[in-house]
Amino acid sequence: MSIIKELKNELKELITNIGYDIEELTFVESSRKDLGDYQINDAMRLASVYHENPRDIATKIADILKKDSRFTNVNIAGPGFINLTLSSYFLQTSLNKILDDFTTNIDQVEPKKIMMDYGGANIAKTLHVGHLRSANIGEAIKRLAKYLGHEVISDVHFGDIGRQSGMVISEIKRRYPTLDYFNQDFNGNYDEIDFTITPDELGEIYPTANIAAKNDEARMQEVTEITAELEKGNKSYTALWNKIKEVSIEDIKAVYQDINTTFDLYEGESTCYPYIPKVIDYLEKNHYLKESEDAKVIDIKEETDNSPMPPLVVIKSNGATLYATRELATMYSRIERFNPDEIWYFADSRQSLYFEQVFRAVKKTKIASDHLKLGFYGFGTMNGTDGKPFKTRDGNVMSLKELIQILTEETTKRLNKERVDQDKQEETAKKIAISALKYADLIPYRETDYVFDPQKFVSLDGKTGPYLLYSTIRMKSLLYKAERKDYAVTKLMNKSDRTVALELLKFPQILTKCLEEKSLNELTDYIYKLTSSYNTFYNENRILTEENNSLKISWLALTFLVYTTNKKILEILGISLPEKM
RNA sequence: AUCCCCGUAGCUCACCUGGAUAGAGCAAAAGUUUCCUAAACUUUAGGUAGUAGGUUCAAGUCCUAUCGGGGAUACCA
Numbered sequence: 001m002s003i004i005k006e007l008k009n010e011l012k013e014l015i016t017n018i019g020y021d022i023e024e025l026t027f028v029e030s031s032r033k034d035l036g037d038y039q040i041n042d043a044m045r046l047a048s049v050y051h052e053n054p055r056d057i058a059t060k061i062a063d064i065l066k067k068d069s070r071f072t073n074v075n076i077a078g079p080g081f082i083n084l085t086l087s088s089y090f091l092q093t094s095l096n097k098i099l100d101d102f103t104t105n106i107d108q109v110e111p112k113k114i115m116m117d118y119g120g121a122n123i124a125k126t127l128h129v130g131h132l133r134s135a136n137i138g139e140a141i142k143r144l145a146k147y148l149g150h151e152v153i154s155d156v157h158f159g160d161i162g163r164q165s166g167m168v169i170s171e172i173k174r175r176y177p178t179l180d181y182f183n184q185d186f187n188g189n190y191d192e193i194d195f196t197i198t199p200d201e202l203g204e205i206y207p208t209a210n211i212a213a214k215n216d217e218a219r220m221q222e223v224t225e226i227t228a229e230l231e232k233g234n235k236s237y238t239a240l241w242n243k244i245k246e247v248s249i250e251d252i253k254a255v256y257q258d259i260n261t262t263f264d265l266y267e268g269e270s271t272c273y274p275y276i277p278k279v280i281d282y283l284e285k286n287h288y289l290k291e292s293e294d295a296k297v298i299d300i301k302e303e304t305d306n307s308p309m310p311p312l313v314v315i316k317s318n319g320a321t322l323y324a325t326r327e328l329a330t331m332y333s334r335i336e337r338f339n340p341d342e343i344w345y346f347a348d349s350r351q352s353l354y355f356e357q358v359f360r361a362v363k364k365t366k367i368a369s370d371h372l373k374l375g376f377y378g379f380g381t382m383n384g385t386d387g388k389p390f391k392t393r394d395g396n397v398m399s400l401k402e403l404i405q406i407l408t409e410e411t412t413k414r415l416n417k418e419r420v421d422q423d424k425q426e427e428t429a430k431k432i433a434i435s436a437l438k439y440a441d442l443i444p445y446r447e448t449d450y451v452f453d454p455q456k457f458v459s460l461d462g463k464t465g466p467y468l469l470y471s472t473i474r475m476k477s478l479l480y481k482a483e484r485k486d487y488a489v490t491k492l493m494n495k496s497d498r499t500v501a502l503e504l505l506k507f508p509q510i511l512t513k514c515l516e517e518k519s520l521n522e523l524t525d526y527i528y529k530l531t532s533s534y535n536t537f538y539n540e541n542r543i544l545t546e547e548n549n550s551l552k553i554s555w556l557a558l559t560f561l562v563y564t565t566n567k568k569i570l571e572i573l574g575i576s577l578p579e580k581m
Numbered sequence: 582a583u584c585c586c587c588g589u590a591g592c593u594c595a596c597c598u599g600g601a602u603a604g605a606g607c608a609a610a611a612g613u614u615u616c617c618u619a620a621a622c623u624u625u626a627g628g629u630a631g632u633a634g635g636u637u638c639a640a641g642u643c644c645u646a647u648c649g650g651g652g653a654u655a656c657c658a
Contacts, residue, residue, distance in 0.1 A: 307584040
């Protein structure tokens, strides 16, 4: 258990022992740094419960704390805030404990088996900036959950079926009408047809087809027909679609890899197809499906609803399945194959009603047992500086590849060409660019809509990924130059070095909070604070030439701890650390 | 029309379960390099938290109303 959590528990017990029953102690960083490191805010609340003067209660608590050698300067302020300062001895002992075993600065969770669904890439569509949030947040939460002790299975859940397949095939038919896929008389093996397409062309095909179909009813009709044929298992279309999938998946995977996002499963919506008849049969037999307006639906209204809750359409009036059908079947298959304790979905907030419907439906129909915990974690929309969804000049959403390219050009310009080996320069510039991209994306709270301004990245100064990489690399370089490993905290100046020490102890609470919230904003904020507190300290002191040995090994220890913590955080955030920059 | 989210410094965002004097970065102004990587550091300036009520010892945070912006609302995904 982490040092602060342990301390909090002990304080709670101390307060209970003097007769105040307390549910959860408020032991937090003091908002008045002039009065103490931490504050206890419970005297005011206890006062109303026990009908006593809050200052009297605060005095009683403070009197005990004053006898505790772990604290100095225990004081009461305002209506009954108790401020306390950690003693130098306690602070040093705590840091040495972490030096000895880094896991003493982590609070493990009760392990659960969790399936995570994030990414949201669609086959044959270019990965664009709108996909960043799902990938970045999902990936980081996955890494965090694993780090704190959960077992996690992640699935990209490709959008690999549906209208876009019809769109793309119809467009290919126009561009390459002589292909055997479209030859009625062809009787060879469809899988052996010689046809390849570049990811770039593929990326441009869907938007073209989309516009064409929107403006032409006959074309849209064709798209619908092809989609239906494909779903029924039409051999030529299936073979062509598989080919497209292959090209597209390879391309998508490469971009995901660039932003350090990987999945345990690269399944798609179509993976659940074998389960669809089973699920529909199950729903029919147990009378969960209702005919409504020619479609078959699951009614999911509840008495307590104060707003309209539309039923979930499972089978369309034309007999076809749709997204929701595949969602139910996917859930069914996931439960059958992996039996998770929880399933977490990460997608745009606009899908929240839809997921509410799906969750209700699977619970009502017992596809999911009552024990299975389902979570939808929505995130805000990424907008351009005009407040509308991010676009490039020609009206298309900017692709991730393009964005990474632009950023890499900027970081290349600023690269220290003398320090970084020639053969590492390209790779390093790209890593720095991606750190800027990922870090900036993870700063806002998950649910906040945010404005994505490419101009913001051009400077690469201040609270950015490159700042963190630069600072962390500098720490590493310093440790290397020190040429010793006998780190131990035996003496601090109690100036900027103390601020760094206090920051280090906050790490475990931040991790716990981020996992609960499924948002990384506090972690991005924390690594910045920790790093900038270290940089202040670094600028005030000359560590390597410090003559007092106790001070020197203490400062090196501090450097090592910040470096280790930063490395861990960057790893969680999915940001890779270059050797030099 | 109903429901959900947002409104905080010029811009982009924070503020933990209600807690003391609302914080960062960018942009603006000034300064720091014979010395461990200056993508750094220090300092200044910038605020009636959309508006109006209410609850509370205490409200940016909770409740109500209202204005403004965005989103969702059965056969798209």
